[in-house]
Amino acid sequence: MVKSIRIPATIPFPPLLDLWEQQDEKGPDATRIYQFYKNLAEGRFTTTKCKDCGKLLYPPVAVCSECLSENLEWVDIPKVGEVYAFTEVRAGAPLQFQDTVPFIIAIVRFGDYPKNGIQVSGIMFDLSSEEVKIGTKVEWEPLEILGPGEMRRYWYCFKKA
């Protein structure tokens, strides 16, 4: 008999090919900004603000990148923002979006950007690019990421306000 090694019939979806964080509170995949994901799961889109220097920090972080303080608070991102730029992905999408193509990606500004606001990217579903304009008012809403298997994680997307 020729010696052989058999590879399992299925290999678990590798995190390297998954675009969403593991979002664990504890264990090796834990993150110190776990509160961000917990808030998303509860329908809140939040970020960190430095209580020492006042800087609004997005993405949320454990240490203020401006003054290195860890005295941070969680603040809510305004519900309604304005489209700064957008496009529609019609081809060449990454693995996770093969069944979602075509879809709109927008960069939306919330609050008084850049002084006291943020600009974030996100997906808009079930719209054609003709239905969005620079300046269109949109709001964020929760997005569930289902799988692999029983896993349920949380993100956000945009819809017209």
Add this chain to the structure above:
Amino acid sequence: MRNVAIVGAGITKFGVREASWKDLVQEAGKAAFKDVPNLDKKEVDSLIVGAAQPERWAYQTHVAPLVAELLGLRPTRVVARTEVACASGQAAIRYAWLAIATGLSDIAFVIGVEKMTSKNMAISQTSMINVANREFDGPSGMTAPPFFAMVAQRHMHDYGTTREQMAVVREKNSTYGSYNPYAQFTKRFSVDAVINSKVVAPPLCLFDCCGMTDGAAAVVLAAEEIAKKLTDTPVWIIGGTQCVFAADTVNQMGNLSEWPALRRAAKELYNMLGIGPRDIDFAELHDCFTISEIMEYEELGFCEKGEGGKFVEEGRSYIGGDVAVNPSGGLLSFGHPLGATGVRQAWEVFNQFRGSVPKERYVGSNARIAITHNLSGLASLHHIMAYSIEKRKEIKLGG
């Protein structure tokens, strides 16, 4: 600071290659050593490998020692790999230059390589997301085409750049690329062909985008006294700058239609050399998308901010114009194997200065100063290197 020159260069055919990452290293390495017949490769004392994501596309890490093995090198001074995504190749040249200039190294071998194509290109595209802050912009599907589509949208909105002006960039670069047999695409594309190609992410069409490509390029760098023994046509590295404005997430990027980090890197370079943008005879710029080249004219000071579209439309970035941009055919013709591109640009500069390119895309024997430029990630980091056929009497770093 010692003067440093390119003394030899070689590349592989770029494209969808039926060849592994290691095969590409050997092909480019062999071509570069063949270009410097007087060099005993045992004298190479440093090796720097520009490679962006060998871990993901070739499942290999610790690549510099592997390259030493594949090319039979025994470097003892600097052995390293550089990774700054799309600028990994230029970064490798930058650090080899500094190693020689400071006296640590005498002869450095620099190779840039990337194997990007695979049976499942959606997996390759997924890896491209890692050049942005993957946790926060990845879930939006923020690969390069949609990001640069939004850059183009904003540039059109803010400055009135037209769809046609962007297409002219491809028409120009594909004309030069048609005389470059190493390029992935050697077909010429008219403005109409670009505009009528498949829409990838509006306003960008397929022919506005460079390819995901396999390829490798290598250059040999040497200190002045050694360079003269190895070649009659050394091409001198006369300066180099880089600038990042802390940004890997869209929130940090400000206005998409401006690249202040490139403006700053250009200013530093001009100060370093005591020159201005009009002193540059030709430039290999990072035309990953047609809009990128237009914005680079502006931020490098070739024209006023917002006038980049007009600049190419009026023929000012053609050979014979103010500055010949991408006489190689650029990334649009070669494709963009991330680690290879910056070194491939140096290969082009070297060949232009020694006159070994077809006359249809030769910038001419009067050319004195050239630059290469790479952006990386979501255009947050910019690298520029300056080359000349004449060595500088004195290089002062830090302006």
